[in-house]
Amino acid sequence: MEKAVRLNEDQIDDILGTLTHWRLKDGKLHRELRFADFSEAFAFMTRVALVAERMDHHPDWSNGYSKVTIDLMTHDAGGITRKDVDLARAIDRIAGSGGSAA
Amino acid sequence: MEKAVRLNEDQIDDILGTLTHWRLKDGKLHRELRFADFSEAFAFMTRVALVAERMDHHPDWSNGYSKVTIDLMTHDAGGITRKDVDLARAIDRIAGSGGSAA
Numbered sequence: 001m002e003k004a005v006r007l008n009e010d011q012i013d014d015i016l017g018t019l020t021h022w023r024l025k026d027g028k029l030h031r032e033l034r035f036a037d038f039s040e041a042f043a044f045m046t047r048v049a050l051v052a053e054r055m056d057h058h059p060d061w062s063n064g065y066s067k068v069t070i071d072l073m074t075h076d077a078g079g080i081t082r083k084d085v086d087l088a089r090a091i092d093r094i095a096g097s098g099g100s101a102a
Numbered sequence: 103m104e105k106a107v108r109l110n111e112d113q114i115d116d117i118l119g120t121l122t123h124w125r126l127k128d129g130k131l132h133r134e135l136r137f138a139d140f141s142e143a144f145a146f147m148t149r150v151a152l153v154a155e156r157m158d159h160h161p162d163w164s165n166g167y168s169k170v171t172i173d174l175m176t177h178d179a180g181g182i183t184r185k186d187v188d189l190a191r192a193i194d195r196i197a198g199s200g201g202s203a204a
Contacts, residue, residue, distance in 0.1 A: 038160045042151045049144045058140045062164035 004074050004081035015085055021095070022088055028060070028071040029084050033095055035066045044068060047094045055090070057083040106176050106183035117187050123197070124190055130162070130173040131182060131190050135197055137168045146170060149196045157192070159185040 007015070016022060022029045035041040041063055048070075052058045060071040070091065072084040109117070118124060124131045137143040143165055150172075154160045162173040172193065174186040 038151075039155060042148075042155075046144075046148065049140075053141060053144075058167050060164070060166040062162070064162040065160050 004077050004083045006074070006077040006079035006081055007085075012080055019085070019088055019092070021092055025071065027079065028073040029080060029088050030072075031070050031088070031091070033068045033070070035068070038065050041066050041068050044094060048091055051090045051094065052087065055083070055087060057087050059087065059091075106179050106185045108176070108179040108181035108183055109187075114182055121187070121190055121194070123194055127173065129181065130175040131186050132174075133172050133190070133193070135170045135172070137170070140167050143168050143170050146196060150193055153192045153196065154189065157185070157189060159189050161189065161193075 012024065016024065019029070022031045024030065033041075033044070035044060045061070045063060045068060048059065048061075057074070060073070062069045072087055073079060074081040074083050114126065118126065121131070124133045126132065135143075135146070137146060147163070147165060147170060150161065150163075159176070162175070164171045174189055175181060176183040176185050
């Protein structure tokens with residue numbers, strides 16, 4: 001697989017303009033989502049897990065009951081790459097299709 | 103459902119003597135597990151999610167690739183209760199049956 005190249009600050013700024021649910025936190029793409037309950041939250045996580053596995057690129061994430069917190073970076077590249085942006089967009093599509101993400 | 107009663111320090115010390123994979127961290131029961139890869143880690147999480155939902159008691163947890171970190175406390179009670187101990191034991195059974203948890 002092609003090695004992902006770390007994006008520079010200008011590139012990340014441009015991308016954040018289009019990723020409205022995400023912000024930069026500790027050098028990672030960060031999003032927090034709130035669902036109706038644990039079942040809805042974990043159903044969302046399961047869909048994201050399948051996409052992440054298919055992309056061979058995985059989130060750092062946490063869950064407490066109805067809340068899911070996601071941080072994306074490419075550990076190999078030591079920063080944010082196209083892979084993170086692609087995964088962020090995939091996550092947004094899943095969150096949007098469920099209709100319950102805040 | 104019966105409201106869970108917060109355990110005192112002596113009770114928690116006694117329980118930690120029998121929960122060898124767990125320690126006390128920031129007032130919660132804490133365990134870290136390492137799996138072969140993301141697929142194994144998330145498969146474990148899925149089994150724990152089903153048990154948690156059935157128990158109506160849910161973990162605070164995080165995952166990054168093959169690592170899963172779990173913190174258990176009863177938010178309603180402001181501390182550790184029997185529910186946390188029961189969930190910890192259920193998690194240990196799931197981790198043990200998979201054979202890949204470290």
